[in-house]
Amino acid sequence: MLKLRAFAVVFGLVAMSLQSPSVLAQDLPIVGISTIKETVNDSRRYAKGNNFQAMLETQMAKVGRFKLIERSRVDEILAEQGLNNEVGDGQTAGGGFNVAGVDYLVYGSITKLGQTKGGVATGQFATANLITEMAVDIRVVDASTGEIRRAETAEAKIKSAGAMQTKGFASVNADADPLADVQRLAAKQVAALIATSIFPIEVVRGGDTVYLNYGTSILDVGDVVTVFRPGEELIDEATGLNLGSEEELIGELEVFETTAKFSKARFSSGSPASRGDLVRIKTKASASNGNKGKAPQQKRGRSI
Numbered sequence: 001m002l003k004l005r006a007f008a009v010v011f012g013l014v015a016m017s018l019q020s021p022s023v024l025a026q027d028l029p030i031v032g033i034s035t036i037k038e039t040v041n042d043s044r045r046y047a048k049g050n051n052f053q054a055m056l057e058t059q060m061a062k063v064g065r066f067k068l069i070e071r072s073r074v075d076e077i078l079a080e081q082g083l084n085n086e087v088g089d090g091q092t093a094g095g096g097f098n099v100a101g102v103d104y105l106v107y108g109s110i111t112k113l114g115q116t117k118g119g120v121a122t123g124q125f126a127t128a129n130l131i132t133e134m135a136v137d138i139r140v141v142d143a144s145t146g147e148i149r150r151a152e153t154a155e156a157k158i159k160s161a162g163a164m165q166t167k168g169f170a171s172v173n174a175d176a177d178p179l180a181d182v183q184r185l186a187a188k189q190v191a192a193l194i195a196t197s198i199f200p201i202e203v204v205r206g207g208d209t210v211y212l213n214y215g216t217s218i219l220d221v222g223d224v225v226t227v228f229r230p231g232e233e234l235i236d237e238a239t240g241l242n243l244g245s246e247e248e249l250i251g252e253l254e255v256f257e258t259t260a261k262f263s264k265a266r267f268s269s270g271s272p273a274s275r276g277d278l279v280r281i282k283t284k285a286s287a288s289n290g291n292k293g294k295a296p297q298q299k300r301g302r303s304i
Contacts, residue, residue, distance in 0.1 A: 029103045029198060031066045032074040032143070033057055036136075037109040051180070052110060052136070055187035062217035063195045064261075069102065102143040106194065111135045111153075113179070115160070130161035132178040134186045140194055152193045156186035192218045192281065201279040203227065204262065210253055210273050212263045219263045222285025223255040227270065228278045250277055255285075 033056055036049040053071070060066055112135035119128035133156070140150040160178030164171050175181055195218060205211040210227075212219065219225075231246035251270010255263050267273070 028065060028067050030069060030101060031060065031104045031106060031194075032069045032102045033060070033071070033106045034074055035107075039109050039111050049110060052108075052183050052187060055184050056106075056108075056190055059184075059187045059191040059217065060194070062260075063191055063214075064217070065195055065199050074102075074105075104149070105141045105143050106138065107141060108136050108138045108190070111137050112155075113182075115178070119163075124167040126165045128163045129159055130174070130178075131157060132160040132175075132182045133157045134182045136186050136190060138190050138193065140197065150193070150197050152190075154186050154189040154193060156182050156189060158182050158185060188218070189284075196280075201225070201281070203273045203275055203277040203279060206273045206275060206277075208266070210265045210267070212253075212255075212265060212279060215261045215263055216258045217260075219255050219258055219281075220285045221255055221258055223281060224268070224283045224285075225253050225255065225265065225279045226282045227251055227253060227273050228280070229274070230278055247278075252282065253279070 033053060036053045036056070038049045057068060057071070060068055112133060114133060116131045116133065117128065118131065119126065121127075135153060135155045137153050138151070139148050141147065142149050158175070158178060158181055160181070161172070161174035163173075195214075199213075201218070202213050203210055204213050212225075227250040228247040229250055231248060233245045234243040235241070236243055249270070250273055252268050253265035253273070254268050255265045257264040
């Protein structure tokens, strides 16, 4: 009988350990993405707000660290909340700013979406390029208090077309849909801002090859990241606010491989990283199509 009881206890502990991932999954923040407004008005651009909102929802789902509620459900909840606060008793859905079943609401406005031309011409040689740019202002709001927890501007820029002409030769290359490409790049940056504000990028294993806790949803091959080691927290005695902590700069890493769940990187400078060190993106390899994954060309002769 004693052996049976011992076996039952062990079996129960194993069962609990097997259930732990699902328990943790239940604790993931619930996020609702509200309407993305368009402050730039250009009839030639197609459904920018709706397109970008759909891309952002897709990118947030890829991150895998949130529970997303359907767009129609977000609108329904917000309408119910607004009606209740106007004519109700302020108790339904918690009253005030509280939005039932949601931890954070994401609001945004597209503040820039356009193209600029550039180039150079001299004698019998000429070049031209087309740059597509986008900027989005994003606010992450605590659904229970209405407090803005984070406000950021995400900017994306890609070289969407280029041309070169000499006396007897000309070449042109262009993206099929540069507006969609730049929106998707901006959506990835916004998702990274939101995700890393709650779950920072961290080193999960050090060594010659450093493993990071985010994959293709946030990081790309060729990204350069900076590694910090957090120190003692700084508390403002007058207000009790946590001012952050001192940070020791460890070095820089370059990402050389990404998977759906994690990435691998190598040190380009600095000392070895340890588990728990924090990571911030310094430069994105995908910031420009024309140079994606390519190292700067080495100059010959004397530098200017």
